[in-house]
Amino acid sequence: MSETLDQRLDAIAAHPFRAKFHLRGRDRATAELRGLATMRWHARDLIARRLAPAAPPKDGRQTPYRGHPVFVAQHATATCCRNCLQRWHGIAKGHELSPAERAYVVDVICRWIEREMSAPPASG
Template structure:
């Protein structure tokens, strides 16, 4: 288990984060489009909604459903800059650099993949 796995496992133990699961239409999007396309969607959504130094509607910019990336963002605490600072030690107030964007996208996609492999790290 690497550092990201350990962090996601710890986040998954939090009562609010633990209730998120990939279900219904959100799961069907991954089934239909595939994880490669969903990763591209994650890159676009993170770039538009989370990466700016002061995102529009920060703290309220991520819906709870409508796309598997949104569900994963809440499950992994990558939904807003406050959660990124609190759970991932990525401070607010500056635009995310490429490494930070890649980290966030990897956390999201890793959680989605774990939803397909019961018994994998975080739950």
């Protein structure tokens, strides 16, 4: 894949639904307080439990829209369910995510959080 992570994130952010997600309020404060290393650890844990199984429980409805920076990032990056993962990232449904696929998803989420933290807070 010649596309960089930032190019992939920019393409996803061009979609109107994905573009509306930003770290705001408590979610942004949590990311600032805990730091990127902790966000990465949380992302690994959440992906392992909620997205990595071959048939995740409640797939398509398992990711809240707020309540943790990783949840917001999952919606912003189309890593919220197996359908989105297949459509936007080319990772097929129906199999448990491999260690490389899990690492990729975590990298996408953490890069989005990193970009959000380096930008001025979004209004709204």
